[in-house]
Amino acid sequence: MLTPEANLRLQLRISTISSVTKSIIIVAWLVVGILVGLSVIGVNIAPLLAGAGLIGVAISLASQNLIRDAINGFFIILEDQYAVGDVVGIGDATGFVEAINLRITQLRDTEGRLITVPNSEIRTVTNYTSNWSQVDLKIPIAYHSDVEKAISLIEKISDSMMRDQSYRKEILEKPIFLGVDEFSNQGIILRVWIKTKPLQQWPIGREYRRRVKIAFDQAGIELSLPQQKIWISQENSNQP
Incomplete structure (x- = not known):
């Protein structure tokens, strides 16, 4: 029921959201796996869980930029400002969106350079390939x-x-x-x-x-080049 343009846009969004979701799930399962592994070998994880809240608060205070990156990255994906596969301009950088997650956006420019931009520093985005x-x-x-x-x-x-x-x-x-x-x-x-x-x-x-x-x-129609006419005045000259 979707138009080809909407279908293509939906595919870009799905690929972007799936890659971000995959990263979040991997981190979550890694943490769960570590806790389960510790409990299996007999380590009491109750004190670890109790102290996790305090550790989380301390980490959040020490890494406010990371939190801003994650919040801004979340809204970029939610609002479909751009997706993997778009060509965008972010500040002075312009390129093909190669990867995006909650922390960073990576662009590949025309010279093949990989440009990494923290999501918290993204203020204005120019999307050259959204829908049409x-x-x-x-x-x-x-x-x-x-x-x-x-x-x-x-x-x-x-x-x-x-x-x-x-x-x-x-x-x-x-x-x-x-x-x-x-x-x-x-x-x-x-x-x-x-x-x-x-x-x-x-x-x-x-x-x-x-x-x-x-x-x-x-x-026989000429494509023109920049041109100027120069007028030389001889009003104060005695020369003819």
Whole structure:
């Protein structure tokens, strides 16, 4: 009864929650196993259980950061802020969520570095792959280029992407051409939005840019570069 997007999100949540639950269960059974083992070999565990409360209080006072990590990690998982398999930005770090538990979140960035972030230090999270993603494509063309011709080519490229069997399943809606978005020192900026499945915005964006470059080259439309005009005044000069 779930949509494919909701089903994928549910799978990510289940894998994340199951990994966290597994860690908690392992620790709990380890403690129980130690206590049972001590009782089997004849050690009186009653004083240990009685003193466990006092020890717990002492540990909690000495490790307040760990408690904050666990509380924040619990709400991250409960609220589905992100899950294993998402691409997120946390502070200055951006990467693929490789592992998450009640204490830490681990990201793998584009250079393969593993970044570990304590959950208590997470304030703002940017999730690039929650439910759906989007290509925000800005196409700069030279000021002397034929704008209407460029727009027509962009619409044809959007149609061809939707007909392509390799990409149509990854694009959720027909690409939206927003129009002439800006006049800048880089030229005339045309803007396109493409709504995609999670994690597909990058391959879709790369393929769209490739097709734009080929189509524009064939039509003689130049993709512009940053440019400046310099005006030299000779008002106070005796030179002609």
